[in-house]
Amino acid sequence: MSEKAVNINWYPGHMAKARRLMEEQLKLVDIIIELRDARIPAASANPILKELSRNKPVLIILNKADLSDEAANKRWANQFEHCLIVDSLNENLSKRVVEKVKEILKDKLERAKAKGIRKKVLRAMVVGIPNVGKSTFINNIVRKKVAKAENRPGVTKSLQWIRINEDVELLDTPGVLWPKLENQDDARLLALIGSINDDVLDKEDLVYFALNYLKSSYPGVINKRYEVTEDENDLLEAIARKKLWLLNNNEINREKAVDQLLKDIRSSKIGRISWQDVRE
Helix, strand or coil: CCCCCCCCCCCCHHHHHHHHHHHHHHHHCCEEEEEEECCCCCCCCCHHHHHHHCCCCEEEEEECHHHCCHHHHHHHHCCCCCEEECCCCCCCCHHHHHHHHHHHCHHHHHHHHHCCCCCCCEEEEEEECCCCCHHHHHHHHHCCCCCCCCCCCCCCCCCEEEECCCCEEEEECCCCCCCCCCCHHHHHHHHHCCCCCHHHCCHHHHHHHHHHHHHHHCCCHHHHHHCCCCCCCCHHHHHHHHCCCECCCCCECHHHHHHHHHHHHHCCCCCCCCCCCCCC
């Protein structure tokens, strides 16, 4: 592990601007749809979004659930008043999400009907941290590509209204972090799933952090994936030598090893891993 881990923080200017725009639009929406990464449901909860939601109902979407531990997904879902466990890439979400929004806003719809409003269009603001899959989620619901989706943080930088059907409209918002990441364990988890720009990270420290967690919480998965014993003094070096990630002088190619391990972790090639479980 590197001798001194660097504190992780990433709050580019467009995030501060996005927060101001989101605050302005809040009065127009009926519900907040907050996407979190199912692998880190607590760390991917932005405290700024909690402030912004105020008295609005919130639907928690645990996204990328195909990458996380299925049993942990169910434990997490029980922690929230309104929650859906989803895989935005591989399942059709439109009906599930629209029905859930209508269920949560049932009283509002009934009040509108009592006032003679036959068709009340419900407006939802979709929020979340960077790289949590908001654009993929929206494209899935609308069933066409209306939001730019890439597997890296900071792609969406402006707000956009999108009509799902005659009943529901979505406001797509940029991924927003908060100005200072006080909890560095949570910051590492955000970095681990790709929600923080790699350029500000000590990636080697991050990989050691992940390997230690896997060894204690998911014993056997490192051995299964890389065919090394998990009691090695230096797991990174052991894996690099096993995979022949070496330089000409037979030293390990640390940069290649770190990048490949991060890639395996983020794509869940190591297995379905929840990097946080329900806190006792």
